[in-house]
Amino acid sequence: MSDMSPIIVALDFPDSAQALSLAEQLDPKLCRVKVGKELFTREGPVLVKALVNSGFEVFLDLKFHDIPNTVAAAVAAAAELGVWMVNVHASGGPRMMDAARKALDPMGSAAPLLTAVTVLTSMEQSELDQIGVNRALDEQVCELALLAERSGMDGVVCSARETSMLRERVAKDFWLVTPGIRPANSEQGDQRRVATPAEAVSKGSDYLVIGRPITRADSPLEALKQIAAELQQS
Numbered sequence: 001m002s003d004m005s006p007i008i009v010a011l012d013f014p015d016s017a018q019a020l021s022l023a024e025q026l027d028p029k030l031c032r033v034k035v036g037k038e039l040f041t042r043e044g045p046v047l048v049k050a051l052v053n054s055g056f057e058v059f060l061d062l063k064f065h066d067i068p069n070t071v072a073a074a075v076a077a078a079a080e081l082g083v084w085m086v087n088v089h090a091s092g093g094p095r096m097m098d099a100a101r102k103a104l105d106p107m108g109s110a111a112p113l114l115t116a117v118t119v120l121t122s123m124e125q126s127e128l129d130q131i132g133v134n135r136a137l138d139e140q141v142c143e144l145a146l147l148a149e150r151s152g153m154d155g156v157v158c159s160a161r162e163t164s165m166l167r168e169r170v171a172k173d174f175w176l177v178t179p180g181i182r183p184a185n186s187e188q189g190d191q192r193r194v195a196t197p198a199e200a201v202s203k204g205s206d207y208l209v210i211g212r213p214i215t216r217a218d219s220p221l222e223a224l225k226q227i228a229a230e231l232q233q234s
């Protein structure tokens with residue numbers, strides 16, 4: 001169905017009405033959708049199921065980061081919603097990621113993809129320094145990605161600036177999911193490590209998470225189609 005499209009539209013809205021109204025303007029053949037913390041906290045599983053039932057593959061982006069037992073149970077609960085992808089923070093460590101993986105094992109091939117966030121795309125080197133990470137940002141992304149791979153994750157979330165480096169170090173089927181996508185001339189906002197859609201794909205991104213450049217456009221469907229066309233030409 002949407003296997004050909006690498007685009008995941010971030011439905012960062014305050015409520016179901018706005019999220020569903022935007023989703024209705026999109027096409028499940030052209031993109032997947034992502035439900036994040038704001039929307040899920042307000043509207044919860046009912047909204048996720050509504051999106052799944054309307055034909056979208058859903059990335060439930062709750063970035064779990066807690067003790068292994070809690071994260072394992074949360075990931076299993078996410079899987080019950082029929083989502084396509086769910087994520088944790090790689091910095092939660094290998095025991096936490098192992099527990100999340102094991103929680104999905106009983107589902108076999110029906111399990112959602114399990115990915116781990118390396119370093120948020122909103123962060124830059126100076127912020128890593130402030131939180132006491134004393135190595136280069138690229139190196140931190142790489143170490144967390146390798147840890148995530150060893151811990152049974154299906155892929156990582158990173159910025160498109162790190163994908164060429166990671167592609168040389170991780171398995172071919174280890175998914176690289178990149179937010180921080182900004183088409184030329186669009187506002188950077190709070191993102192710091194950004195790339196255009198074409199740059200991201202050319203550097204090895206498998207999936208592009210795109211929010212505001214599509215959701216805040218006058219015509220979200222047109223913005224989506226334009227990005228899809230740019231990708232086909234690249």
Ligand SMILES: O=C(O)c1cc(=O)[nH]c(=O)n1[C@@H]1O[C@H](COP(=O)(O)O)[C@@H](O)[C@H]1O
Pocket residue numbers: 010012036061063087117119120121122157158179180181189191209210211212213
């Ligand atoms: O896991 C994510 O999806 C994520 C990780 C990350 O490092 N950076 C990041 O921006 N995201 C999410 O990707 C989306 C990006 O939205 P825009 O900045 O509006 O394109 C938001 O929903 C973020 O929560």
